Amino acid sequence: MLGFGRVKVLGATPGQGTQLRCPGCNGPSIVVFSEHGDTDPPDLAFGLCKQCGLVFLATKVSEEQLKSAYAAVDSDAYYAAIDSTLGEKSSRAVADLSAIVDRDGFSLLDVGCGYGHFLRATRSHWPGARVVGHEFDDACAEACRAASFQVTTGDLAAVDELFDVITLLDVAEHVDDPVQVFTTVRRLLRPGGLMYVHTPCRCGWDSLFLVLLHCPGIRRISQTWLRSRLSIFHLRLWSDVALTRALNVSGFDVESFSREFELSWPIDLYAQNYLGRRLHFPAFAVRVSGGLARFVFVDLRLLRNKAIVVARPRPSLNGSREVAR
Numbered sequence: 001m002l003g004f005g006r007v008k009v010l011g012a013t014p015g016q017g018t019q020l021r022c023p024g025c026n027g028p029s030i031v032v033f034s035e036h037g038d039t040d041p042p043d044l045a046f047g048l049c050k051q052c053g054l055v056f057l058a059t060k061v062s063e064e065q066l067k068s069a070y071a072a073v074d075s076d077a078y079y080a081a082i083d084s085t086l087g088e089k090s091s092r093a094v095a096d097l098s099a100i101v102d103r104d105g106f107s108l109l110d111v112g113c114g115y116g117h118f119l120r121a122t123r124s125h126w127p128g129a130r131v132v133g134h135e136f137d138d139a140c141a142e143a144c145r146a147a148s149f150q151v152t153t154g155d156l157a158a159v160d161e162l163f164d165v166i167t168l169l170d171v172a173e174h175v176d177d178p179v180q181v182f183t184t185v186r187r188l189l190r191p192g193g194l195m196y197v198h199t200p201c202r203c204g205w206d207s208l209f210l211v212l213l214h215c216p217g218i219r220r221i222s223q224t225w226l227r228s229r230l231s232i233f234h235l236r237l238w239s240d241v242a243l244t245r246a247l248n249v250s251g252f253d254v255e256s257f258s259r260e261f262e263l264s265w266p267i268d269l270y271a272q273n274y275l276g277r278r279l280h281f282p283a284f285a286v287r288v289s290g291g292l293a294r295f296v297f298v299d300l301r302l303l304r305n306k307a308i309v310v311a312r313p314r315p316s317l318n319g320s321r322e323v324a325r
């Protein structure tokens with residue numbers, strides 16, 4: 001089976017215009033911008049596939065570098081800052097699943113459960129459901145266990161149970177090999193089960209700023225916008241084609257695919273981080289720009305930045321039998 005290939009770069013820091021192969025479809029791709037910063041690795045390049053439209057981090061980041069980057073994040077402060085947006089996302093996910101799952105006694109695995117926002121929302125809405133989390137961060141897993149949730153850690157493929165519903169809320173953009181994760185999820189689904197995914201997806205603003213990268217006067221702003229969407233944590237910005245392809249390659253049929261407005265952080269945090277710290281806007285300009293962004297993106301909802309997908313295993317692929325019951 002074709003996987004989600006490793007990005008092949010020609011050097012440590014491929015410059016703008018460097019030819020690449022897409023890690024998703026192996027199509028011809030090009031580095032659209034690169035930058036030097038205080039990250040590890042310090043030089044990051046970002047590619048765009050001309051065939052499937054995937055935008056991706058083209059610099060290979062080692063597992064050690066990723067672990068180090070995640071370890072440097074203050075998880076308590078991070079989750080406190082995004083508590084409100086996580087709550088909104090959880091409510092949205094429960095509402096979506098309520099329209100599909102018409103019984104209480106089902107089982108659900110939330111992959112990347114964090115501090116358990118969605119686990120709590122699920123338990124509250126479906127008290128009779130079996131709700132389990134999986135988390136890579138031990139501190140988050142312990143916090144969920146303290147709230148009496150069963151949470152597994154380590155290799156997702158080692159989970160020894162089948163589920164009716166498996167959710168990945170903002171996971172597919174983080175993992176090195178999303179096809180491998182989707183394939184594992186398929187094996188962990190009971191017959192008739194479904195996978196429910198939230199992940200950042202290319203919107204009109206992303207496409208606009210990809211074009212504006214070529215305009216010298218706006219290039220820095222365009223680059224800052226795209227860096228708000230891509231990092232060593234967010235390894236890819238899906239296109240509809242790229243995400244559908246990855247799901248199909250993993251043995252899923254897409255049942256529904258919509259692009260919705262959903263922020264991972266409160267909008268003021270985006271303004272402070274990207275306009276204040278990166279572009280050095282003065283404080284009043286950050287406030288004004290943040291207010292304008294809130295009006296355009298939140299009030300007018302002129303942003304469709306998240307893909308929300310329901311996918312079911314292709315009937316011919318009964319991979320769930322491979323898992324011990």
Ligand SMILES: [Zn+2]
Pocket residue numbers: 022023024025026027049050051052053054242
């Ligand atoms: Zn591609």
